[in-house]
Amino acid sequence: MAALLEVFEAMVRFGGLIAVNDVSLRVGAGEICALIGPNGAGKTTLFNAIAGYVPLNAGRILLHGTPIQDFAPHRIAAGGVRRTFQNGGLFGHLTALENVLVGLHTQVESGFFGVVLGSRRSGVAEATASARGRKLLDLMDLGHIADQPAHSLSGGQQRMVEIVRALATDPPLLLLDEPAVGLAPPMRQILGGVIRRLAEERGIGILLIEHAIELVMSISDRVIVLNYGRKVADGSPDEVRADRNVLEAYLGHA
Amino acid sequence: MSGGTAKLPQGDAPAASWRGRRAFWLVPLLLLPVPALLNQYQQYVVNMMLMYVPVAVGFNLVVGNLGLLAFSNVAFFGIGAYTTGVLMLQAGLPWWMTIIPAGLMGAIAGCATSVPALRGVRSFYLAIMTLAFGELMRWVYIRWEPVTGGSMGMAVPAPDFLGWPLITEGRKFYVFLALALLVVIATDRLLRTRFGRAFLAIRSNEVAAAAMGIPTDRYIVLCFGWSGFAVGIGGAMYAALVGHLTPVSFDLTELLVEFAMIMVGGLGSLVGSVIGAVVITAAPQVFLDFPGFQELVFGVLIILVLLFLPNGLASLLARLHPGFRDRYHRE
Amino acid sequence: MLAQLVVSGVAAGMLYALVALSMTVVYRATTVVNFGHGDMVAAGAYAVLVFAVGLGMPFAAALALATAVLFLFGVLLQRVLLQPIIAGPHLSLAMMVLAVGFTLRGAERLEWGNEVINLARPYPRGVFMLGSVVVTMDDVVITGCVLALLLVLFVVFHVTPIGRIIQAVFQTERGAALVGINVRAFHAVMWGAGAALGAIGGVLLALIVPLTPDMGQWVLLQGFAAMTIGGFGSLYGALVGGVLLGMMQNVLGFYVGTVFIDITAYLVIILVLLIRPNGLFGRQSTVRV
Numbered sequence: 080m081a082a083l084l085e086v087f088e089a090m091v092r093f094g095g096l097i098a099v100n101d102v103s104l105r106v107g108a109g110e111i112c113a114l115i116g117p118n119g120a121g122k123t124t125l126f127n128a129i130a131g132y133v134p135l136n137a138g139r140i141l142l143h144g145t146p147i148q149d150f151a152p153h154r155i156a157a158g159g160v161r162r163t164f165q166n167g168g169l170f171g172h173l174t175a176l177e178n179v180l181v182g183l184h185t186q187v188e189s190g191f192f193g194v195v196l197g198s199r200r201s202g203v204a205e206a207t208a209s210a211r212g213r214k215l216l217d218l219m220d221l222g223h224i225a226d227q228p229a230h231s232l233s234g235g236q237q238r239m240v241e242i243v244r245a246l247a248t249d250p251p252l253l254l255l256d257e258p259a260v261g262l263a264p265p266m267r268q269i270l271g272g273v274i275r276r277l278a279e280e281r282g283i284g285i286l287l288i289e290h291a292i293e294l295v296m297s298i299s300d301r302v303i304v305l306n307y308g309r310k311v312a313d314g315s316p317d318e319v320r321a322d323r324n325v326l327e328a329y330l331g332h333a
Numbered sequence: 334m335s336g337g338t339a340k341l342p343q344g345d346a347p348a349a350s351w352r353g354r355r356a357f358w359l360v361p362l363l364l365l366p367v368p369a370l371l372n373q374y375q376q377y378v379v380n381m382m383l384m385y386v387p388v389a390v391g392f393n394l395v396v397g398n399l400g401l402l403a404f405s406n407v408a409f410f411g412i413g414a415y416t417t418g419v420l421m422l423q424a425g426l427p428w429w430m431t432i433i434p435a436g437l438m439g440a441i442a443g444c445a446t447s448v449p450a451l452r453g454v455r456s457f458y459l460a461i462m463t464l465a466f467g468e469l470m471r472w473v474y475i476r477w478e479p480v481t482g483g484s485m486g487m488a489v490p491a492p493d494f495l496g497w498p499l500i501t502e503g504r505k506f507y508v509f510l511a512l513a514l515l516v517v518i519a520t521d522r523l524l525r526t527r528f529g530r531a532f533l534a535i536r537s538n539e540v541a542a543a544a545m546g547i548p549t550d551r552y553i554v555l556c557f558g559w560s561g562f563a564v565g566i567g568g569a570m571y572a573a574l575v576g577h578l579t580p581v582s583f584d585l586t587e588l589l590v591e592f593a594m595i596m597v598g599g600l601g602s603l604v605g606s607v608i609g610a611v612v613i614t615a616a617p618q619v620f621l622d623f624p625g626f627q628e629l630v631f632g633v634l635i636i637l638v639l640l641f642l643p644n645g646l647a648s649l650l651a652r653l654h655p656g657f658r659d660r661y662h663r664e
Numbered sequence: 665m666l667a668q669l670v671v672s673g674v675a676a677g678m679l680y681a682l683v684a685l686s687m688t689v690v691y692r693a694t695t696v697v698n699f700g701h702g703d704m705v706a707a708g709a710y711a712v713l714v715f716a717v718g719l720g721m722p723f724a725a726a727l728a729l730a731t732a733v734l735f736l737f738g739v740l741l742q743r744v745l746l747q748p749i750i751a752g753p754h755l756s757l758a759m760m761v762l763a764v765g766f767t768l769r770g771a772e773r774l775e776w777g778n779e780v781i782n783l784a785r786p787y788p789r790g791v792f793m794l795g796s797v798v799v800t801m802d803d804v805v806i807t808g809c810v811l812a813l814l815l816v817l818f819v820v821f822h823v824t825p826i827g828r829i830i831q832a833v834f835q836t837e838r839g840a841a842l843v844g845i846n847v848r849a850f851h852a853v854m855w856g857a858g859a860a861l862g863a864i865g866g867v868l869l870a871l872i873v874p875l876t877p878d879m880g881q882w883v884l885l886q887g888f889a890a891m892t893i894g895g896f897g898s899l900y901g902a903l904v905g906g907v908l909l910g911m912m913q914n915v916l917g918f919y920v921g922t923v924f925i926d927i928t929a930y931l932v933i934i935l936v937l938l939i940r941p942n943g944l945f946g947r948q949s950t951v952r953v
Contacts, residue, residue, distance in 0.1 A: 132540070152543040153548045161544070164544075170533065170537035173533055173537065177533075181534045184545050185545075195522055205525070244545070248546075381819050396755070452938065453940065454938070458695075458896075461937070466934060468930050469931070484789065589763070600755075625773025627770070629770030629771055632763045633764035635762075636767070639749060
């Protein structure tokens, strides 16, 4: 499996606190990799570093072999790394469709002057994008809510719209930040199925942070455990489940 | 999956919005005979409404759509007006040739004002800073006497359009109508496309916007620049309308008037900007011209709007006429 | 000469400090920046005009009454106009107070037109010499009043039970609510206090500057500049910032150019917010956006 994302010896320090300490990992195309660990273990910080919001103090992050650790977030996103957020990353005032269209932003070929002067090309580009957005929502059975403001949707629907938005440009790498939080178990099952299909059918590499251990264990190809900023385990769900260090990380510290 | 076809989609533009679009063109057509119906003074007031349209549109773009508390609008307005005045007086240019430069100077000022926003200055810090910038510009108008005429101000020569002297308010009306229309149409185009969505996305959640590949810095500058451009054009219109520029016209009172326009009209709504410009310009005409009375009424009006109609008149319109719903009006 | 500039600057600075302090009190208590504060300061001055000159009351009584009236005004403002929209966007609150200030200005202009009024000083004019430095009676009165006020506030804040409540809410509003402090009433009272302090500032200002309905605009910017130097949200910062501003205006005005008397405030705001937004003592507080 080609390495899609590679993190080498990443370190993130905030003043005296080392949030991420010498962490290395790989995610391949079509692979589902889960990042777990107790609160404060550095998972979100690592995520934010990969997405470009937090600078690395040491180490490298490579996407398709290209170092991206110094890139701005929008550049990383344009380069194929998309993400969802833990609480409400949706644009509340915008409709579901508009949210997806923002996801498509980098691929909508309407330039500033073209738009202002009303060129045919811009009009076509926008209409094409609109149609594509609707189709994407239809595929997830969300077509009927396309024109509703995002803040009026149910929690489950919002989660799904956020995923559609993240997938709009067909990104090779998807970062999911606690996608199951706040969802009831049946919804979690559905979510798990969606994530698995994304990886298997579309070859998207997925790195997710999750606290719902059963979900993680059931869908992940690999599980990485962080504790106090360090990686303490990296292997298949079964291997990790049996790893003593992991048990200690979760149970040995109050 | 990627790259769609070039076929126009079927269900994208609901029939109602097309109706709204065609109705839009009815408005300027209906307005054409207006100068024949009004006297000079009434026409002057209508011209002032048209002048304020690009000003309100520009202001609303930054405060309503982008969501940044930038109080620098009056600075752009003044810069546009004074650019026109200076170019006409010092460089001998005819008025119509100063319109674009006034807009450009406004755009430059806009981009400059966006710098603190780029560095993360937000909310009331940005408000205070842009307020200080506006006052600084006013100080410049007062002090830079050789160029701006100082506190006494500068008299702007008679305006003309491509040689056609705008000696009556009626003639100015047509030129102003065209300018206002152009600004509204261009801004509408921006708002309906990925630019408008990007602005709203940045307003809603800047971090997430960046995560969608939107270079937020560039878009913030763009928004401010376009806003400055529109307002600068409004400034050029002001110079032609009023004929005399004084620094006192560009102070906090003016800021409040412009704020009233976008708040009464509806933050984030293009239609609201137009409504606000019209209503607020008309309002003082209804009341007696005692010094202070206008301010009092304005103040009370804004208070009432804030308490009872926080989304402005555009929201009322949207409620009354669902097919006419301006898609960029946000609750 | 430098000493002279500094000393006269301190007196003006004390005034700015008071204005900045009154704005900071409101900001700390309710996280709202009062864009209408300049006009409330002006309103205080006009209130004294009404009571002392219009109704012929002795100055001290007029001052006390004006302060009380403005206090009430602040409380009502918060209760009637701000509380209903408190959950909305910050912009609405800023606009509301701006509109209120505007309304005050309109009322003042309606009553007094655009004429410039000079308030008679209730104390004899005089001049003292501190070595080679000239100190006017105005400087003494203003500085003395502000210092006395600060002492009172300090005592209230640190010693009295009310002060402890204030401290508690300043630290954590939620926690204060949980222990039974009536936060809503607190907000109203603090707005009243801010307006009252502003009124006192207005009266002191009126002693040295002629009254016009537009004086509030200038006062507002000076207050912002002082808060910016000292750091938003810091009470000590407001004091230090105000005094520094006063001194800077005088010193720069003399040594660099008289332009600086006008524009120091604006430049300070722009430069400080760009380079060091926290000012001297500012804290990274969560800003309501």
